[in-house]
Each structure stands twice: as structure tokens, then as C-alpha cells.
Amino acid sequence: MLSETKTAFGGKTPKFGVVVFPGSNCDHDTYYALRKILDLDVIFLWHKQTSLEDCDVIILPGGFSYGDYLRTGAISRFSPIMNEVISFANKGGYVFGICNGFQILLEAGLLPGVMIRNESLNFVCKDVYLKIGNKNTVFTKGLDGKDSLKIPIAHGEGNYFADQNTLMELEDNNQIVFQYCSNNGTISIEDNPNGSVQNIAGIINKKGNVLGMMPHPERSTDPVLGKTDGSLIFRALANNIFN
Amino acid sequence: MFKAKVLIKRRKTILDPQGKAVEIGAKHLGLSNIKNTRIDKYIEFDVDTKNKKAAEEEVNDYCKKLLANPIMEDYEFTLEEV
Numbered sequence A: 001m002l003s004e005t006k007t008a009f010g011g012k013t014p015k016f017g018v019v020v021f022p023g024s025n026c027d028h029d030t031y032y033a034l035r036k037i038l039d040l041d042v043i044f045l046w047h048k049q050t051s052l053e054d055c056d057v058i059i060l061p062g063g064f065s066y067g068d069y070l071r072t073g074a075i076s077r078f079s080p081i082m083n084e085v086i087s088f089a090n091k092g093g094y095v096f097g098i099c100n101g102f103q104i105l106l107e108a109g110l111l112p113g114v115m116i117r118n119e120s121l122n123f124v125c126k127d128v129y130l131k132i133g134n135k136n137t138v139f140t141k142g143l144d145g146k147d148s149l150k151i152p153i154a155h156g157e158g159n160y161f162a163d164q165n166t167l168m169e170l171e172d173n174n175q176i177v178f179q180y181c182s183n184n185g186t187i188s189i190e191d192n193p194n195g196s197v198q199n200i201a202g203i204i205n206k207k208g209n210v211l212g213m214m215p216h217p218e219r220s221t222d223p224v225l226g227k228t229d230g231s232l233i234f235r236a237l238a239n240n241i242f243n
Numbered sequence B: 001m002f003k004a005k006v007l008i009k010r011r012k013t014i015l016d017p018q019g020k021a022v023e024i025g026a027k028h029l030g031l032s033n034i035k036n037t038r039i040d041k042y043i044e045f046d047v048d049t050k051n052k053k054a055a056e057e058e059v060n061d062y063c064k065k066l067l068a069n070p071i072m073e074d075y076e077f078t079l080e081e082v
Helices: A002-008 A027-037 A080-090 A100-107 A164-172 A229-240 B017-029 B052-067
Strands: A015-020 A041-046 A057-060 A094-098 A114-116 A124-132 A148-155 A159-161 A176-181 A200-204 A210-213 B002-010 B041-047 B073-081
Touching: A015 A027, A027 A041, A027 A229, A057 A080, A057 A100, A080 A094, A094 A100, A100 A114, A100 A210, A124 A200, A148 A229, A159 A200, A176 A210, B002 B052, B041 B052, B052 B073
Parallel strands: A015 A041, A015 A057, A057 A094, A094 A210
Antiparallel strands: A114 A159, A124 A148, A124 A176, A176 A200, A200 A210, B002 B041, B002 B073
């Protein structure tokens, strides 16, 4: 598997940087998935540093940065590295926010909308299925054969909310990349784990270089854990960046 | 120096799951007249300026950029010289 991944990049491999905030707890999982499972080049970036060290993709990982105080992601958004991440994103650099990372992207204004407490008030930790709403992004191109991806969620505040105008804009621009669905790809309220509007699990910005998603693809990469659909997203990203 | 007292309220159009859950507790208590429970945030801090206008500006900045998320919340505050 490792050699297949290497050759797929046609020589040039992207460098991933995983930002470590105080309270991040999926940083090592993400590093492990990229380095050990997908054999990709990855480094950690401390939130106080101001250099992105020539990374091609910045990952804001899951966790409870700054204890989720005030609002999820609200304080991390002002960590020193975020100025660099925002200007990197504005120049077209690839930024991928997972769970708490998605919440940080919303607070930073890199993605529209807000995240509120799950409708049930429960912290929900389980496998969910995701319908891919846009297979033309750098994160999803090449996943044509897949109707849905099986990836776990683990969050207390994943209830995505945006006003009607923002939702219309997201739809019009094909920015809704992932929606919670059943295992055969149908979308209904029964498959919505947190109350998100339109079952939204992940969105991309208009330019197509910043993606945020609540589910954890890094927890669905190691075959030992019985599911590997998450690796498809990282692999698609690595394959598509230089193409 | 001024004491700032900030109240941050989630807009009425946005669901407040906490308020809803707490209200279920009220029903269980037999308090059947309780309606529309909303849980908001109250924050207190000092602003070390001599001039009230400067204090107001700084509190507005703090609220807009960090304490409140303007997409879903409104804020109001009072300043009292201490």
C-alpha cells in the first residue's frame, strides 16, 4: 500500500503541517495516519510559531483547543500561527479543518456559518455515513466510485448553523461537500446526529482551497480499526494538489 | 478604571439547545408556566483607562472580535467607574 501511494504523486509529494494548539488531541492521530498509514510527508506546527515551514497543506486537527472556552475555536483563532494560516488560505493555500479545526475555521471567518451545541445536548461519538455532495474539489476528486464514506464523529458542538442567504450561497456554489446520510446514501433527519441544517457535515470555501468537516477521517485510515474510508480523502488531497 | 459588565445574547432565531433542555427540567419540576428559556453569557472585567470613551471603544473591540460571535450573538454592556 505504501509504495502505491508514493508512485501516485508522480514524484512530487505534498508536505502536510498539523497545527498543535493547547488542547488539540487528534494532532498525533492525524500525524500517525499521514505518516504511518499513508506514507506522506508531515510535520507538527506549534500554534505559537509564525512560519508554516513551506507546508503545502495545513491541517487544523480535532480536540478541545483552549478548553472550548467562550465558544469552540474562538480563542485558538487568535493563536499567533493563525495569522499565517489565514494569509496562506487567502493566497490559495490548502487548509483542512477537522472537527475542532472546522470550528476554528468558522471562527476565523475562513468558512461561513457557526457551530452550536448538538441538538440532543449529548456528546456524540459513533460512525456515520457521509454523502459526497461535490466530487469536484481537491479533497474529493477521484472518489467517483463511492456513494458514501464511513467515518466516525466525536463532538458535542457539531450542529452547523447558517442563515438562509448563506445556505443558498453554499448550495449555489456547490460548497456543501459532506452531508450525514444513511449507509445507502439517502439523506434524512434520522441520519442527522447533531441537528445540523441540511445534515451538513463539511463545507468548502468558494475558492475551493479551505475545507472543514466535523467527522474524523484520520480515525478511519488504519485497517486494524476496521474502516479506511478516511484515507480516501487524504489520498485524494495528496494526489490532486499538484495536478 | 471602569468595571465592564457585558451581556451576550444568542439571537432569538437561533435555537438554544441548552435553554430547551433546562426547560424540560422546569416541566419535570412542575413549573408549567415557564416558557422560552434562553441561556446567555454574562462577562465582567475591568478596563484600565481614565477616559470612558476610550473604555467603550476597547470593550466594543473585545466584544466584536472575541467575546461575541456577530453571526449569532448580540451584546450590550455597561461601564461603571471604580
